[in-house]
Structure formats: C-alpha cells, structure tokens
Amino acid sequence: MTTALIADDEEAPREQLLAALKQAWPDLQVVAAATNGVDAWDAFLEHEPDVCFLDIRMPGQSGLDVARRIGTQAAVVFATAYDEHAIAAFEAGAVDYLLKPVDATRLAQTVQRLQQRLQRPAPVDLQALVEKLAMAPRRAPLQVLQAGVGREVRLIRVEDVIYFESDSRYTRVVFDGGDALIRTPLKELLAQLDEQLFWQVHRSVIVNHRHVAAAVRVDEGHMHLTLRGRPETLPVSRHFQGLFRGQ
Numbered sequence: 001m002t003t004a005l006i007a008d009d010e011e012a013p014r015e016q017l018l019a020a021l022k023q024a025w026p027d028l029q030v031v032a033a034a035t036n037g038v039d040a041w042d043a044f045l046e047h048e049p050d051v052c053f054l055d056i057r058m059p060g061q062s063g064l065d066v067a068r069r070i071g072t073q074a075a076v077v078f079a080t081a082y083d084e085h086a087i088a089a090f091e092a093g094a095v096d097y098l099l100k101p102v103d104a105t106r107l108a109q110t111v112q113r114l115q116q117r118l119q120r121p122a123p124v125d126l127q128a129l130v131e132k133l134a135m136a137p138r139r140a141p142l143q144v145l146q147a148g149v150g151r152e153v154r155l156i157r158v159e160d161v162i163y164f165e166s167d168s169r170y171t172r173v174v175f176d177g178g179d180a181l182i183r184t185p186l187k188e189l190l191a192q193l194d195e196q197l198f199w200q201v202h203r204s205v206i207v208n209h210r211h212v213a214a215a216v217r218v219d220e221g222h223m224h225l226t227l228r229g230r231p232e233t234l235p236v237s238r239h240f241q242g243l244f245r246g247q
Contacts, residue, residue, distance in 0.1 A: 006033045007040035008055035013100050020102050025111045035239035037061025041069055051114055055079045059199050059243060075114055141194035147173060147180035154180060162211045166204035202237045215244035
C-alpha cells in the first residue's frame with residue numbers, strides 16, 4: 001500500500017486535499033497531516049511515506065526546506081499559489097505540483113504520474129529544482145502599514161510591529177508605542193510579511209519572533225509565549241507548537 005504525508009498550515013486546503021485524494025486515489029494511505037515544516041519533517045522521519053504533498057509556504061520550515069531534506073527518499077508534490085515562473089520551473093524539473101485550490105482533474109493527472117513514477121528505482125532528484133525556486137525573485141515583503149488612529153493616518157514600519165492579532169472584522173497591530181486597527185485580514189497580511197521575521201503561532205496571532213522571550217508549556221496541550229518587556233502572553237495553538245522545541 002502506498003503511503004503519503006500531507007503538509008499545509010491552512011486547515012481548509014489541507015482538508016480539501018485529503019478529501020480529493022480519497023476520491024482520486026482510494027488505496028492511498030495518508031499516514032500524517034502536518035501543519036508546519038518542522039512537524040512535516042518529523043512525520044517524514046517517523047512514517048517514511050512514499051509520497052509527500054508539501055505546501056511551499058509554511059511556518060518554521062518551508063515546503064522547499066522539507067523537500068531539500070527529503071531529497072530522493074520520496075516522491076514530492078508541491079502545493080502552491082506561485083506565479084508562472086515557478087510553474088515553468090516545476091515542469092522543467094519533471095516534478096508534480098498542484099495549484100490551490102486543488103482541481104480534481106489536475107489531481108487525477110498527478111496521481112496517475114505518481115503511480116507510474118513509484119515503479120521506478122528512485123524518485124526525481126529535487127535538489128536542482130529546490131535551489132532554483134529558492135533563488136526565484138519574490139515580491140518584496142511589506143515595509144509600511146497605514147492605520148487610522150482617530151483623525152490621523154499613522155504610518156507604521158512593519159519591522160517595529162511586535163504582533164498582529166485578529167480582532168473581529170479588523171486586525172490589531174501592536175507596535176512599540178501603541179496599537180492600531182487595520183482592515184487587512186490576518187490571512188491576507190501573512191502572505192505580505194517577511195516569513196523570516198514573522199511567525200504565525202495561532203489562527204488569530206502572528207508574532208515578530210525577535211520580541212519573543214520564551215515559549216511556556218502550560219500542560220500537554222497548551223502553550224503560550226511571553227514577550228520581551230511586555231506583560232501580556234500570546235497563545236500558541238497545537239498546530240504551531242512544533243515551532244518551539246528545545247534542541
């Protein structure tokens with residue numbers, strides 16, 4: 001029986017892919033569904049799956065980081081919202097990819113190709129492709145936010161933000177010197193931030209890791225972050241606790 005690992009930090013695309021795979025490949029056994037790159041790599045080491053479906057952008061380690069480690073140990077399919085440049089790189093590298101949201105017809109083609117490739121002695125070597133994608137030009141991270149504070153439109157440097165918190169229809173921006181509300185949803189904001197600086201730790205929280213003092217495990221299922229020079233704590237959901245593991 002062929003085994004698979006799925007890794008995507010967003011619940012809806014992850015569940016959609018799981019459901020679609022049940023239809024397109026009934027005999028496939030999904031042995032793990034990870035929500036970040038750290039857990040994806042741990043799950044790979046534990047289960048040694050034949051196929052890995054990896055979202056490219058994940059907290060902690062990206063799908064590219066995980067694929068680099070996997071090498072030729074498994075067949076890899078990237079789930080992506082990348083531009084045409086990256087898609088061309090996938091096709092030139094003979095590596096399967098899925099655009100999100102996953103299309104059933106496209107998935108069926110991918111499954112057919114995977115089943116054929118799994119008959120070969122070794123999967124495609126991903127190293128050259130991963131390096132090419134890692135070097136591909138990306139949109140520059142967001143530098144400045146505009147937030148209405150009373151009658152003012154305040155310009156906030158993103159690097160000064162301590163954390164973002166979803167607040168009903170708005171996103172609360174907490175920075176050195178105060179806080180403000182912006183209308184950009186947290187999910188949309190995440191795609192514009194520097195992933196090396198900002199980590200999503202909860203469905204409603206993105207934190208600038210430079211301001212994190214410690215990750216405190218409350219009990220088996222709960223963890224929170226303490227911040228440098230601030231009294232409040234931030235929750236860490238179970239999905240993202242893998243980002244904070246002692247070495």
